Amino acid sequence: MEHLSNKRKVSIMIAIMAAMFFSAINQTIIGVAMPRIIAKLGGMDYYTWAITIYLLTSTVATVLVGKLSDIYGRKPFVLVGIGVFMLGAFLSGFSKDIIQLIIYRGIQGVGAGIIMSTAFTAVGDLYAPRERARWTGLMSGVFGLSSVLGPPLGGYIVDHLDWHWVFWLFLPLGIVAFIMIMTLFPKVERRPGESIDYLGSLFLTTTIVPLLLAFSWAGEGEGKYAWGSWQIIGLFAVTAVSLIIFLLVEMKAKSPVLPLSLFKNSVVTVSNLSGFVLNAGMMGAIIYVPFFVQGVKGISPTYSGYVTMPMSIAMIVTMGVVGQMIARTGKYKAKAIVGLIIMAAGMVLLHFMGVDTPIYITIIYMCILGFGLGISMPVFSLTVQNAVEPKQLGVATASSQLFRSLGGTIGIAVMGTIMGQRMTSKMTELFAPAAGTAQQVPMDPALAEQMQEFLNPQALLDQPKLEEFMSGLPVDMQALFNEFLEKVREALSYAVTSTFLAGAIVTVAAVVLTFFLKEIPLRSEKDAKPAAKEAAEGKRAGFSKPRTDS
Template identity: 60%
Template sequence: MEDLSHKRKVTIMFAIIVAMFFSAINQTIVSTAMPRIIAILGGMEYYTWVITIYMLASTIATVLVGKLSDIYGRKPFILAGIVFFLIGAFLCGFSQDIYQLIVYRGIQGIGAGIIMASAFTAVGDLFAPRERGKWTGIMMAVFGFSSVLGPALGGWLVDNLEWKWLFWIFLPLGLVAFVMIWSLFPKTERKVSEKIDYWGSLFLSLTITALLLGFSWAGTKYEWGSPEILGLFGGAIVFVLIFIYSQTKAASPVLPLSLFRNDIVTLSNVIGFIMNAGMMGALIYLPFFVQGVEGISPTYSGYVTMPMSISMVILSALVGKWITKTGKYKKYAVMGFPIMIAGMLIMAYMNSVWMAVVAMIVFGIGLGVGMPVFSLTVQNAVSPAQLGVATASSQLFRNLGGTIGIAVMGTIMQSSLTGNMKKAAASGDAFHFADLDPETAKQVAAFQNPEMLLDQPKLEQLRQTLPEDVQPLITQMIDMLRDALSSSLTTVFLSGMALVVVALVLVLFLREIPLRTSNKMPEEEAASGSVNLAKVENAH
């Protein structure tokens, strides 16, 4: 597709961006509203699962589609991804409890994984690595714009309409994206010599599932040393060993082990894994600070996260252009990570909404500078024949990092919150209900649940039903809950920051090679040049 006219390429990219925006906005619009949705449906202990299942499904879909799209082309998979996402979003609006929401978010995750794997690889089909910097920056800006619009719109919708409209409002955009991809994207011929690696796909999926379930349940549903968790981790080890063996025997492996002999690919993927583990694991709890600790409504909570997205949009677009112009990329990662670390440090010690806004701006700048680099490094280091599987490997490691980070940070959050609550109870500030009548005591006891802080209207409504003489006790209990939640969030943000520091150290060891001006590898260009020279000499 590199030979298509520039106008056709831009038109195709517009169609891809519409599909990506549809997927991204459906993710970000839910983020700010999730605390309220959890409060309505119940099941705060499953809060991280709504996000984890989405990322688990998208991770598996991403890595499987990477190789398949190298065989069958990108078009059928982008279309299939949009269909899965449409179905999942439609069903999410009908969820009656947290369990249904988790299942339907899983379907959405499958669609999102397919869309993202196909979209980012399609950029590699259309443009040479040197040109991809600009388009990678634009695609990052699309994510940023969805992050600007999504949280604020999600907060407004959940405050003013039924929460199901969060999932339904952009369904028409998905249909538009489907039609555009169907009509504009060129069809590619199947590589008849390539065979599908069914065994590798199966055991890779089993490895990812066992690993992520183990991290998700450890410390929350089961103890870290419980038979269930040890069994899942043991199963993951067995599955990955079988997977590695299958890759040495497969004619066309789903994730070629030879890919990881390339130090640029391996180090970029490890950095992406660690970075996403720290970043995603910490950032999903930002609404807990804004809504739970500060008592801000979901609408205004979305406005707090907006500055991060705006600064990310601006910087990622600029960095993409600078990379295309100079052909250099490593320095932007080296510059971006310290800024991200500074933003997370501010998050850890913020005590007001304004400090949260400052943290978001700083973090967004670092994100915009550093994030566009790593897909580009991987794509630039492999041949066009491995473009799909290499891009999928990059997204696989980032998704794994994000999912494991969310699970681990969820464990840290729950254990820290439990410890803080016990500490408050043992400090002499424990609440005694002996002087209250049984019904009032039961109502007051409900204020010992941190989940109450996530639905301010319900909290205030319940508070108004209690006698005047109990109000000082309620105020004291709410303050205690907020202090416990705030301290727990500090632990979470510092843990995430520590991981990003590790990623920064690894970036210093990343080898930089020139960005190619063609989709051909240097040896292929040299061979092509030799052939052309021989033809000229023979003509004479």
């Protein structure tokens, strides 16, 4: 589709970004609103399922659709993705209980996975690699924009409107995106000689699902299983067996869902591994920033969104600028390395924060992290697309999305375990010498039990309830309780900042991996036209020149 007019391409890209924004904003807007929705529907024990099911279905859909879109073209899958996502969002708003919400969120996840897989691949259909850089930066910025607008908007809706509107508010945008894609996106004929790899798809699914479940459920806390429990070990065992069978199936499949030959390409392998490690460090650290802002610094959820907003803005602006730079020069390796180094530096600085760190310092450190993310994030999808033949764009892009999703999930789980262990050890250390002090103060047993309920990290995240409890305490107890509370706050600060250090170490590993990335200069449309002309002349002369520029 590189032959289309520039005006037509821009129109299609606007439609694609509208579809992406529709999917992304619906995800970020729900994060803040979900606790209130669960409070209305009930079923707190199933809270994590409402999040996990979306992750599972979107990840599986992403990788399965990659190959199918190579065969049938992107257009039908973009349309199906938007339609399925809209259906899931519409039904979610009508949920009567938590089970219905989980089912409908699963439908949403399928739609989101299809949209994300085909959207990034469509850029490869429309533009030569160098021009993709500009659009990849802008598309990545869509995620940043949704992360800026989503949380405060979600909080406003559940505070001032009915929670159903969290799911329904952006449905008109989905309809607009659907119509634009249907009218503007060119239809592509089915590629002949290709068959669907049903068996490979089945065992790929049975590899991904238990793996994600294992990392989502392992750890400490309510609804979690110990890493050594039979449930987690069993899930890892199913993953291992399914992976072996999947590899055997793919080696014999006529048209494999995830061609193993793809990973013989060192650029694809290194890029996917770098993306995996990058997301593990990034998601594993960023997901716990609100714990520090709200729990340690005592900032309300509404205002914590404004605290994290500068980081998102820094990321969006940097993505746009770096995308333009890559499009102009065709070079990307040095930028990826610099971006990852800045990311690691930002996480190290976040590690050195404490209870007394001013909030403006936290914002500065987060902006540094945002700049690093903005530089490095757009690169690895580009490198994968630039290293494969056009007929493999879909499956190659899907593999990139798969590795990123797996990295993010595993990173969150591992960092959560680190935080839990650090929290436990620090609480033990801080409260051991305080035990004698507590015995010196006469205290009603019932009151002591109530105080104990509030001396935990979760209580710090509900400041209004905490303040209400403190105001009801006797005056002589308030000082003691506040002293204990400061120890909990210190323990939470120690635990959360430990995840930032772990994230920095993981990001350094991504830097090392990126040094092994072979840089293939990005081909531009100007390069493509002479090559196409030369190939056509060669064909008329009875021979064709082998393709070497992608």
